[in-house]
Every structure is written in structure tokens, then in C-alpha cells.
Amino acid sequence: MKTDxxxxxxxxxxxxxxxxxLLSMIVFSFVxxxxxxxxxxxxxxxxxxxxxxxxxxxxxxxxxxxxKCDNNNFKSAIxxxxxxxxxxxxxxxxxxTSVESKTLIIALIVHYIAVGIxxxxxxxxxxxxxxxxxxxxxxxxxxxxxxxxFILHNNESFIVNCMVRTPLGLVFGYITNKTNxxxxxxxxxxxxxxxxxx
Numbered sequence: 001m002k003t004d005x006x007x008x009x010x011x012x013x014x015x016x017x018x019x020x021x022l023l024s025m026i027v028f029s030f031v032x033x034x035x036x037x038x039x040x041x042x043x044x045x046x047x048x049x050x051x052x053x054x055x056x057x058x059x060x061x062x063x064x065x066x067x068k069c070d071n072n073n074f075k076s077a078i079x080x081x082x083x084x085x086x087x088x089x090x091x092x093x094x095x096x097t098s099v100e101s102k103t104l105i106i107a108l109i110v111h112y113i114a115v116g117i118x119x120x121x122x123x124x125x126x127x128x129x130x131x132x133x134x135x136x137x138x139x140x141x142x143x144x145x146x147x148x149x150f151i152l153h154n155n156e157s158f159i160v161n162c163m164v165r166t167p168l169g170l171v172f173g174y175i176t177n178k179t180n181x182x183x184x185x186x187x188x189x190x191x192x193x194x195x196x197x198x
Contacts, residue, residue, distance in 0.1 A: 003063055006134045007143060010127040013059050014151040017122060021051035036100075037107030045111045052152075053118035056126040067125045108197060116190025123148040123169065124176040124185055137177050145169025168192070 003009040024047035033039045060067050123144055132140035149165035156165070172185040 006130045014147050017051045020055045021047050024050045037103045040107045045114045052122040056122040060126045112193040113190045117186045120182050120186040120189050124182045141173035
């Protein structure tokens with residue numbers, strides 16, 4: 001089943017993703033945890049994965065979007081992700097000495113890796129590919145960046161979305177289109193989030 005209205009379908013997937021996020025956050029809030037690291041993973045990471053990875057995965061299957069990466073870029077992507085993991089390990093060695101702080105740092109790393117992978121999957125793999133089938137590369141990069149900035153991050157400041165998320169969305173969209181692979185942007189997105197938070 002291909003769609004004749006990829007922009008409306010993309011917006012629908014983004015809004016549906018936001019609804020899945022809200023519902024899963026409500027469901028996970030009933031799980032009572034004392035540990036901060038487990039709270040982060042349960043209350044934030046699990047809903048994020050459900051909303052921006054699992055839900056779009058099933059949407060892509062229904063709409064029949066090819067979500068596979070170009071096989072020629074797989075080795076380069078593995079090198080990129082390995083470099084990302086090495087930088088995180090170095091960060092862990094530097095930051096904090098107590099077990100609680102290291103546990104929380106590991107949870108933050110896992111969370112932001114999950115955010116990078118899942119948001120890029122939704123924005124660049126599903127939405128970008130869906131729109132590019134009908135409107136071409138440039139339009140799909142711009143529209144997917146706008147959806148990423150203003151629908152998926154609608155709780156953030158309009159100025160921050162204009163000045164930070166839209167340019168990031170444009171750059172990530174360009175990289176994904178140029179390489180026909182989202183592994184690079186997944187690792188860049190996760191690294192960016194970690195640098196901003198830590």
C-alpha cells in the first residue's frame with residue numbers, strides 16, 4: 001500500500017508517534033522505581049523507543065517503505081558507530097567516580113543512543129524516504145527537517161527549533177540522502193545529545 005499523500009501521511013506518523021509516546025509514558029509511570037538510572041530508562045527511554053522506533057517500523061511495513069541501508073555503507077557505518085562508542089567509554093573514564101554516578105552516566109548514554117537511533121529512524125528513514133518517493137531529495141530533506149523540528153519537538157522553544165533543530169535536521173537529511181544510510185546520522189544525533197547534556 002503506497003500513499004498518494006506522503007506529507008500528510010508523514011505528519012500523521014509523527015503525530016501518531018507523539019500519541020504513542022504520551023500513552024506509553026502514562027503506562028510506564030505506573031512502574032515504581034527507586035534507582036535514578038532505571039527511572040530514566042523506564043520512564044523516558046522505553047516510551048521513546050516505542051514511539052519513534054517500533055511504531056514507525058510498523059507504519060513503514062504497512063505503507064511498504066524500503067527502510068534498508070545501502071550495503072556498501074555498512075562497514076563505514078560500523079566504523080562510525082565504533083568511534084562513537086570509544087568516545088563514550090573515554091567519557092565514562094573521566095566523569096564521576098561513585099558507582100551511582102557511573103550508573104547514571106551509563107543510563108544517560110544508553111538513553112541518548114536510543115534517542116539518536118529512534119528519532120533518526122522516524123525522521124530520516126521513514127519520513128524522509130516516504131516524502132522523497134514523490135517530491136524528490138531537496139523537498140524531502142526540508143519537509144522532514146520541519147517535521148523533526150516543529151512536530152516531534154513541539155514542546156521546545158520555537159527559536160531553538162528554528163536555530164538548532166531545523167539546521168540539524170537539514171544536515172542529517174542531507175547526510176542520509178547522500179550516503180543512503182542512516183547509521184551516520186544515528187551516531188551523530190546520539191553524540192550531539194550527549195554533548196549537550198553532559
